[in-house]
Every structure is written in structure tokens, then in C-alpha cells.
Amino acid sequence: MIRLTVFTSVLLGLAAPLHAAPPEPEVLFATHCAVCHGDDRLGALGPALIPESLRRLKGERLEKVIMDGRVSTQMPAFGEQLNGEEIAVLAAFLHEPLKDVPVWDAAKIAETLLVNEDYTPPDAPMHKADPLNLFVVVETGDHHISILDGDKFEVLERLQTPLAVHGGPKFSPDGRYVFVMSRDGWVQKVDLWSMQEVARIRAGVNSRNIAISHDGKWLAVANYLPMTLTILSTEDLSVAEVKEVRGKNGELSRVSAVYQAPPRESFVLALKDIPEVWEVFYGENPPFYGFVHDYRDEGPLGYDEPFPVRVIKVPDILDDFFFDQSYEYVMGASRENDGGQVIDLVIGMKVADLELPGMPHLGSGITWERGDTTVMATPHLREGVVSIIDMKSWETLEKVTTDGPGFFLRSHENTPYLWADVFFGPNRDVMHVIDKESLEIVKTLRPSPGQTAAHVEFDRTGEHALVSLWEQDGAVIVYDAATLEEVKRLPMVKPSGKYNVFNKITFAHGTSH
Ligand code: DHE
Numbered sequence: 001m002i003r004l005t006v007f008t009s010v011l012l013g014l015a016a017p018l019h020a021a022p023p024e025p026e027v028l029f030a031t032h033c034a035v036c037h038g039d040d041r042l043g044a045l046g047p048a049l050i051p052e053s054l055r056r057l058k059g060e061r062l063e064k065v066i067m068d069g070r071v072s073t074q075m076p077a078f079g080e081q082l083n084g085e086e087i088a089v090l091a092a093f094l095h096e097p098l099k100d101v102p103v104w105d106a107a108k109i110a111e112t113l114l115v116n117e118d119y120t121p122p123d124a125p126m127h128k129a130d131p132l133n134l135f136v137v138v139e140t141g142d143h144h145i146s147i148l149d150g151d152k153f154e155v156l157e158r159l160q161t162p163l164a165v166h167g168g169p170k171f172s173p174d175g176r177y178v179f180v181m182s183r184d185g186w187v188q189k190v191d192l193w194s195m196q197e198v199a200r201i202r203a204g205v206n207s208r209n210i211a212i213s214h215d216g217k218w219l220a221v222a223n224y225l226p227m228t229l230t231i232l233s234t235e236d237l238s239v240a241e242v243k244e245v246r247g248k249n250g251e252l253s254r255v256s257a258v259y260q261a262p263p264r265e266s267f268v269l270a271l272k273d274i275p276e277v278w279e280v281f282y283g284e285n286p287p288f289y290g291f292v293h294d295y296r297d298e299g300p301l302g303y304d305e306p307f308p309v310r311v312i313k314v315p316d317i318l319d320d321f322f323f324d325q326s327y328e329y330v331m332g333a334s335r336e337n338d339g340g341q342v343i344d345l346v347i348g349m350k351v352a353d354l355e356l357p358g359m360p361h362l363g364s365g366i367t368w369e370r371g372d373t374t375v376m377a378t379p380h381l382r383e384g385v386v387s388i389i390d391m392k393s394w395e396t397l398e399k400v401t402t403d404g405p406g407f408f409l410r411s412h413e414n415t416p417y418l419w420a421d422v423f424f425g426p427n428r429d430v431m432h433v434i435d436k437e438s439l440e441i442v443k444t445l446r447p448s449p450g451q452t453a454a455h456v457e458f459d460r461t462g463e464h465a466l467v468s469l470w471e472q473d474g475a476v477i478v479y480d481a482a483t484l485e486e487v488k489r490l491p492m493v494k495p496s497g498k499y500n501v502f503n504k505i506t507f508a509h510g511t512s513h
Contacts, residue, residue: 023086025093032078033090041098043206044184045074045164048225049094052101053206053254055273062091071359071382071424104185104205104226106239112202113237125193127156132175132502133460134192138165141472141494145169145180147195150459150500153478153488157195162186167209167257168499168512172234173216175501179234181210187221189237192501201237203230208255214262218282222255222269229255229269229280231307241307247274248313256319257363259513261327264345266310268330272319277312277330277343312348314341322362322376323513324391331376331389333360342394352394358383364408366418366510367391368436377418379406386420388439398439403427408455411436411510412503414462415481418510421454428452431467433484443484447477455495457511460502468495 029049030039036046047053054062066087069077078087102108125131133150143164147157162182169180177198178190185204190197204223211220218240221230231241245253253273261268265283281287286308318332318341333340333356340354340362358380365378374391384405388398404425411418420432431453433443445467447453452470459466462481469475469492476495478488503511 023089025089028082028086028090029093032081036074038184041094042102043225046183048206050098050101050225051095052227052252053225054094058095059091062094063087066090101226102205104223104228104242106242109201109203109230109239109242113199114201115199116197119191119194119196119198121191122194127195129156130460131192132505134175134501135457135459135466135498136169136178136180136192136501137476137492137498138169138180138496139493140165140496141474141492144493145178145190146492146495147192148476148490148498150464153464153490155490159190159195159197161188162200165496168497168504170210170212170219171499171501171504172212173214173505175505177234178499178501179210179212179219181207181221183207185221185223187219187232187237189234199237201232201239203232203239204228209257211258211260211267213260213267213282214265218267220258220260220267220280222258224254224272227252227254227273229258229267229278231280231282243280243307243309245269245271245278247271247276248311249274257321259321259323261323261345262507263327268321268323268345270319270321270332271317273317275314275317277314277318277332279310279312279345280307281310282307310348312343312345314343315350316341318343320360320362322365322378324376325367325374325507325509329391331362331365333362354389354394355396356380356387358385358405360387361407364512366409366411366512368411368413368418368509370436377409377420379409379420381405381407381424384422384425386434400434400439400441402432402441403430403444408497410456410458410465410512412458412462412465412481413509415458415465415510417442417481419456419465419467421456423452423454428454431456445479445484447486448475455497457498457500458503460500466498468492468498470494470496 037049038044041049067079069075129149135148137146146155164183165180166183169178181187185202185207187203188200203221206225208222219232227245229243253271256270256272259268267280269278317334320333322331330343338357340356341350342352344351359382360378367376376389384402386400404422404427406421407423417433431445432441454470455468465479465481467477476490
């Protein structure tokens, strides 16, 4: 038997030396982080990890995120795999400036345009399905979208998307084109008549979501990196504008999300780093607000300028939004703090506070008529409740207790129920069906025990509800929305969301906008 003392083994290089070298941050990053955050730290599935985007998240707070992961995101906990020293070294490394942060201006974006040479626009749909009852299903498991016939529940076509599509795809007002965006900034245009990709362009390095103008002319892309809003022409994806997002205090801000406000002919921006709400007008005659400013010029912005910006100062950072149906009021909450606020976009100020603890996910909210009022429901990412808020008095009417924190809600004008998933925790395989009048859970479905059931979308008539089995080897399950019985199961690769053309272009109650 060979016996080595510590001394001889060290001499032979067979064991760790008595004073181990400090861990190399580049190696730790390449081993544990690069797969999601990119080899260059500029982001991919996850956000960029550079000082410009991490901002105040540093030191012990950043170490805690690495150790424990991040609730409601795909960020896992590394506390089991990395020791304290390794985590500290990694956290410090993430705050080292990159030698080259790419300049992602209009010229650079334009260079990335890829046009599909095989695409020829057809004169009519090249399929026999109802063009307004199609579903676009995003399959994040292998980066595809499936186009689904919403009457027969058959897949008509499957197309590759860029990496990690996030947020709802956006449809042209006639429902013919769909635009999807990936977290690494690519925007893809697909013609649902020919079921072909038209073109794609990289509008940001690290992006959040997109919004389309009510007239279908413009597509706004919210970016984390660079801290800009990119506006594209929907026709050919050419760049119309890249707006730097700099606050009154001179600080740049990431854009958490952008939404369309159709009656106002504007895009409304939720900002991650500064207590301001931005409204960017794209219409011919933007309303006059005396306090429209472009801080870079330190003076009022001329209305003859393209896409003028109106800035509304708010008491706190609001990085998650929900609009009322008139788009006069925006409910805002911060992912970091409890509570929320209602901002009146017409007068440009806060008009009410909202009682919203437990990290509400306003972006997933839905509305419906209940009695003589409109109510809004929102899930919470940290609490097993769905809050129901009266949109006249802004009071919380009810907190429906669920089997765990959820991510998405859905309903339809023609159904008495709202469907709420339980995305986190041991009961992530259930889906609650809640009566919209009594606010009681009428049924708890468990489509596939042990597998995450999430995100619902209805067909255009509200007769069927489609649920995702959010697994690599997953499925879209079609339910009869009245009997709550399963009708069909279509295999899909981690189907994250599904979107019905009619419900989306009519801004139906009960779905996301
Ligand atoms: Fe989303 C929509 C923000 C994590 C899947 N998500 C949205 C929207 C916002 C948002 C602002 C609405 C934009 C829109 O549709 O135009 N999401 C965030 C976050 O801040 C959060 C919590 C952290 C992050 O990492 O960005 C987050 N989201 C996730 C996920 O981890 C999910 C579950 C998986 C994934 O694919 O990243 C996820 N988010 C989705 C989906 C939608 C979405 C499927 C569209 C829902 C819809 O029905 O419209």
C-alpha cells in the first residue's frame, strides 16, 4: 500500500498546499455564472453582471443574493456550492468595471438587422385556421414558438426564436404580425399568415420587454443595458430612436418595463433606478404638458422633436405597473419595498396609496366588472395570496389565500372564473379556479402531480382555458372552461406563456396587455 505523508504529497503536487491560493474570480464566474449571465458578463438568460447594472447591489447584499438566490427569478442559491470566501471574491469581481462595455447606439443596432431572404409576404393566410383565434405558445425549453389553431388545438407551425424570450409577445392591431423579444435584446417579427420569420434585430444588449403602439407603427423596447428605450419601426424593424434614460438627478436608469397606453398615444416606462415615470409620446399631436423636459438639454423639449418625453416625479421607485382600462391611472409598486401607489397620468401625480405587501406582481394583474365597480386582481411573489382591489376606491377588498405564491392570473369576459397558478413552493403543481363574484376557490386542479402548472390563456370565446405544464418535457393542457375537465394535452418544451390573438388585439378584460 502506498502511504504519503502530507509533506511528501505536497512536494509531489498531489494535495492542496497548506496555504491554498485565493479563489480565482474569473474561474468561479466561468464555472457558476457564465451559462446564464454570458461569458462576457453582459447578460444572456440572466441580466448583465457589471457595476453599471448592479448599481447599489454590492457588498453583503450582493453576497446574500449569490448565497440564497433571488425570489421570483431564475437565480438559484449557490450557498451549498461556494464557501464564504468564494462568494465574497465573486461579489467583488462583479463590481470590477469591464474593459469594453459595448456601445449599443442606433448605428450599432441597425448593423444587427437580419432579414429572412426566404420570406415573401402572402396576400392571404396560408392556413385554414381562424387567424384571430390562433395562439402563439412560447416554448422557452428549446427557444421556439408554436403557432396553434385555437379551434382544433393543433400545432400549425413551430419556429425558432432568439435565446430566452421573456414577456408577452405583441401583436399588430390586425393580428397578422407578432413580435417577440428575448432577454439578450433580440426582437423578432413573424408573419402569422405565412407563419414565417420576417426579420430580427438586436435592439439592446439586455432587454426586458416590448410594447407596440396602438396604430401598430412603433415597437418600444425596454432595456437594462444600455439604459435606453429603443423605438423601432414595426414595418422593417429599422431604428427610429434610441432614448437615453437619465433622471433629474443626472443618474441613468434601467428600464424595468414599457407599456402602451393606447388612448394617450404614448408608451409609459417603469424605471428601476430613479423615482420617475416616463411617458413617451408617439402620436402626431402629443398633449401639452408644461413640464415636459429633456434633462440632457436642461430645457423644455420641443414638440416638434420625435417621441417627446414627459417626466412624472413620484415619491418612490416604481418598477412594476398595472393600468386601468382607461389608461388614466397606473398602479405602481416597487419590487424592493412594500406597498404601492396610484398615479394619475392626466394630472401627473400620485392620487392614492395601495396596501400591497408581499411583493405583488402587478404586471400579471387582471380586471373584471364586479357589481358596480371594476376590480383588479394581482398575485404576490412572496405570499400565497391573490389581492383583489377596488379600482374606484383603491381599497383592498379581499385577500384570497392560495396554496403558495403565484406568478400569473387569467380570466375572460365569458367565464365566471379566474385562474391563479401557484408557481413557488411544494404546491407548484396546482392551479386554483376562483369565482369572480364570491371570490371563493371553487376548484383546485392538479394536472400532473409534481410538475409545475402555470400561466393560463383563454381562446377567443372563453370556452377553453389553456394551462402550461412548465417542464422541459411539458405540455399545454386544454380545459373546458365551464366543466373544468381536461380536453386535450399537447406536448411542448417548457411552454412559458401562450397568447391568443383576438384577446390580445381587443385588449380583452382578463388577459395581459
Ligand atoms: Fe416575467 C411578463 C418582469 C421573472 C415569465 N415579466 C413580465 C412582464 C414584466 C416581467 C415587467 C410584463 C411585460 C410584458 O409582458 O410586456 N419577470 C419580470 C421580473 O421582474 C422578474 C420577476 C425577474 C426577472 O428576472 O426579470 C420576472 N418572468 C420571470 C420568470 O422567472 C419567468 C417565470 C420565466 C422567464 O421566462 O423568465 C417569467 N414574464 C414571464 C412571462 C410573461 C412575463 C411568461 C408574460 C406573461 C403574460 O401573460 O403576458
